[in-house]
Amino acid sequence: MASTQMEMLVSSMKNMIAKGMPAFDDNIDPYLLRQTIEASQSEMPIEPGVAFIPDQLGSVEAEISMPENARQDAIIFYIHGGGLICGNAFTSRGYASMLAGETRMPVYSLSYRLAPEHPYPAAVDDCYQAYAMIIDRYPELPVFLIGESGGGLLCLTTALKARDAGLRMPAGIIPYSPVIDMSDKIDRSANEGKDFTVTIQGLRQLREIYCPDPNLWEHPYVSPLYGDFTGFPPMLLAWDSTETLAADSVKLIEKAISAGVKVEFKAYEGCFHAFPPAGRRIPESAEVLEDTVSFINRHTHKHWKVATS
Numbered sequence: 305m306a307s308t309q310m311e312m313l314v315s316s317m318k319n320m321i322a323k324g325m326p327a328f329d330d331n332i333d334p335y336l337l338r339q340t341i342e343a344s345q346s347e348m349p350i351e352p353g354v355a356f357i358p359d360q361l362g363s364v365e366a367e368i369s370m371p372e373n374a375r376q377d378a379i380i381f382y383i384h385g386g387g388l389i390c391g392n393a394f395t396s397r398g399y400a401s402m403l404a405g406e407t408r409m410p411v412y413s414l415s416y417r418l419a420p421e422h423p424y425p426a427a428v429d430d431c432y433q434a435y436a437m438i439i440d441r442y443p444e445l446p447v448f449l450i451g452e453s454g455g456g457l458l459c460l461t462t463a464l465k466a467r468d469a470g471l472r473m474p475a476g477i478i479p480y481s482p483v484i485d486m487s488d489k490i491d492r493s494a495n496e497g498k499d500f501t502v503t504i505q506g507l508r509q510l511r512e513i514y515c516p517d518p519n520l521w522e523h524p525y526v527s528p529l530y531g532d533f534t535g536f537p538p539m540l541l542a543w544d545s546t547e548t549l550a551a552d553s554v555k556l557i558e559k560a561i562s563a564g565v566k567v568e569f570k571a572y573e574g575c576f577h578a579f580p581p582a583g584r585r586i587p588e589s590a591e592v593l594e595d596t597v598s599f600i601n602r603h604t605h606k607h608w609k610v611a612t613s
Contacts, residue, residue, distance in 0.1 A: 306574025348398025
């Protein structure tokens with residue numbers, strides 16, 4: 305059962321959608337969605353004691369959320385969600401700074417290129433390029449990938465490309481409510497009509513915007529469902545059990561475990577798609593944040609035990 309705070313947030317979101325706030329539904333307007341979501345994201349509270357340092361990772365603008373007395377033993381690379389059509393490093397500050405404040409680790413966020421102006425492979429290439437530069441900048445430090453929704457997809461494709469290119473893999477991957485299938489082969493019908501933010505038809509429209517070429521829909525860098533997860537680091541997943549993309553998380557867990565990947569996960573009830581960035585103010589997202597910090601700390605320590613043995 306959802307917490308009172310979550311019920312109030314869900315009710316408020318449903319009311320806003322009923323009054324015309326756009327969603328990832330049957331009538332996606334990427335520009336209106338971008339304007340609305342980025343405005344909402346930019347209103348998230350900023351963590352006290354975190355400075356924002358502009359950076360450039362190759363051709364991509366980035367920002368480092370740097371906490372006071374930052375630890376020197378790991379790096380977080382946060383890839384924002386937004387359906388691959390919304391968001392940037394500035395609008396990511398709320399959750400990026402929260403991650404920085406909670407872990408005391410530097411958090412990189414990115415203004416990767418967005419569809420429809422820049423369809424696949426622009427976002428995938430930008431995130432991979434940024435990751436390659438981060439691990440080159442910090443050759444001895446573990447790097448953790450975190451992202452929600454489309455950002456979760458980009459965490460997976462970044463790791464797939466890194467593994468395929470023979471680069472050092474991240475120490476852990478934390479995809480919240482990820483999209484893993486653009487081919488529409490996963491059966492998402494069980495939650496049809498239950499998700500008020502993302503619909504099956506909305507995902508199909510989003511696919512056309514992000515990757516117009518149907519010949520690419522089964523490519524692993526478009527749909528990680530078709531990827532090989534052999535050699536992947538530990539993963540932590542969280543999602544809402546009634547969201548349209550719940551089936552994606554379940555399938556990802558199955559594929560990862562079958563490839564020998566250690567996976568921790570939890571499905572929540574009565575929330576909404578990609579809810580974890582709501583952070584401390586909601587019990588469910590606060591729990592995910594606590595689990596995320598614990599996961600990072602545990603695997604940072606494991607990394608150093610291996611590295612120094």
